[in-house]
Amino acid sequence: MLPYLLIFFISIFCTFLAEKTVDKNKILFFFFSAIAVLAPSLLAGFRDSGVGTDTKIYVDRVWGVFKHVNDWNQFYKYYTRDAFSDIEFVYLLLNFIGSRFGEKVNIIYFITSFVITLLVYLSAFENRKKSSMWLVMFIFLFGYYNQSLNLVRQTIALGIGLYGFKYLEDRKWIKVILLLILLKYTHNTGIFYIxxxxxxxxxxxxxxxxxxxxxxxxxxxxxxxxxxxxxxxxxxxxxxxxxxxxxxxxxxxxxxxxxxxxxxxxxxxxxxxxxxxxxxxxxxxxxxxxxxxxxxxxxxxxxxxxxxxxxxxxxxxxxxxxxxxxxxxxxMRNKRLEYIIMMITIIFLYLFFWNKVYIINNDNDTYPYKSEIIDNF
Incomplete structure (x- = not known):
């Protein structure tokens, strides 16, 4: 439990500091933003296989195939011949890119989590005048982060859908169509974004x-x-x-x-x-x-x-x-008392939810957190 709570606190606090410095000091803003995104991404990247059910079901298996893929042509040949079964192109592309940097499966653990966390953070940033950035990250981390260590491909699709919502909100229909196409090639369930x-x-x-x-x-x-x-x-x-x-x-x-x-x-x-x-x-x-x-x-x-x-x-x-x-x-920010009551309620509910679902019930098999990499330090 402690590794998650520590990293969550660091990420949320750095998001809060980034929001405070965004218009005052760009260097500090990017510094705090980098920590806010990298901290949970590295936690995911350092984890052992088995922390997240789907690591054993397809993440490790697909990465194993890419150990034998030497270049783009070979990758595309494998893809067109359905060598990866029903795995979608966007996820395979991330594997191909990651495999250029080494053979350890932790590379794809990190890359996928980085993409998801970055998409959430960018969504928080672009909505900073409509909502508190730190609260967006708080809800993601305590509501969906552990799930993202299991449902990797779908959570990438969810992150894309979250970031791309701005196109739907602004009625930019061509970009919405492109978003739907991207979602389809990220995870088959992306069709339900419609x-x-x-x-x-x-x-x-x-x-x-x-x-x-x-x-x-x-x-x-x-x-x-x-x-x-x-x-x-x-x-x-x-x-x-x-x-x-x-x-x-x-x-x-x-x-x-x-x-x-x-x-x-x-x-x-x-x-x-x-x-x-x-x-x-x-x-x-x-x-x-x-x-x-x-x-x-x-x-x-x-x-x-x-x-x-x-x-x-x-x-x-x-x-x-x-x-x-x-x-x-x-x-509600101008209604001070009601705002404080609602904020405390939301924070309590998500803390309770995270502890009940991800720690006590161990849904998605992410508890306890295990990392051979960290243990070897």
Whole structure:
């Protein structure tokens, strides 16, 4: 537990200092920013194989193949001949780049974590006038960092989706299309970012009967559970999803009710912020934030249908909680007492969540932290 807490504190504190110096001293800003990003990246890079379930499932295996790839032509030949099974191109490209620097698997552990952390940090930086940078990093580190040591490819996709959200928000449609293409070649589940984009637009655009439409949408999301197999089968047969998604069909399940409760509580907090007396433009944003988070919370319950399907919910929750939640709290900054109460509540909830899910339950197999590299120092 201690290595995580120490590194998390260093990263969050340096993010706070970077935010304070961004307009005053560029050298200090870049110095603190580098530490904020590198600290968790190095922690991931130094870890032993097995810290994160998927290191044993595909990360080590794919890296092992790249030990025998000598140049780009050989890599491309392997890729076109499907030598890497169903592993997506962006992840393979990171492996190819990393393999140019050595043979130790820790290289790809570091690179993937660096990409994820950098994308989150850049998102925090670009939203610094709408939310506190340190809070974005706090929510990522205590909510999703340990998960990123397991679900490596998907978390890279989530990071890209988080950073690319600005294009959706600004209605830059060509860049949104390019973002979707990039997500598809980063992780197959990236196609579900379309669902997030649709839900966001549904909640943020102005039209009549908006409240009724959002309520009906939440109600209709229940039908995902009833027709889950049909939806997955149709998307696979139509070529929208690859055949690997047939594994998502109902069968083995997992009870993530407690995970649903946590994210549902976050949705309630967003709704609570919504009812405060904030001007109408801000209320529209808060309604969108709460709707997206609530929809993502409901999708978590698809784990009761399929052991894999709950991953779809992360395309809603990752952006909602890493970006929308800090924005919502930032809107409350002038209401001092309410702001302090909400901030303390959020910090406590994520600390409790991290300890319960990643330490006590050891979801994603990241505890205890082990590092032969550090032990040998």
């Amino acid at each position: 669902g997030f984009a649709g839900a966001y637009l549904l909640s943020v655009l102005k039209y009549k009967a908006k409240y009724i439409t959002l309520i009906i949408t939440l109600f209709c999301s229940i039908f995902i559970f009833i027709y889950f197999d049909f939806l997955i089968g149709f998307l696979v047969l139509s070529g929208i999803l690859p055949s690997k998604f047939l594994f998502y069909l109902s069968g083995d399940t997992i009870d993530y009710t407690s995970l649903f409760i946590f994210h549902f509580i976050i949705s309630i907090i967003l709704m609570t912020i919504y009812v405060f007396k904030i001007n109408s433009l801000e209320k529209d944003s808060l309604l969108s934030f709460a709707f997206i988070n609530l929809l993502g919370s409901i999708l978590i319950l698809t784990s009761l249908v399929s052991v894999w399907s709950f991953r779809v919910a992360f395309y809603f929750l990752f952006i909602s909680e890493c970006l929308f939640l800090p924005r919502a709290l930032y809107l």
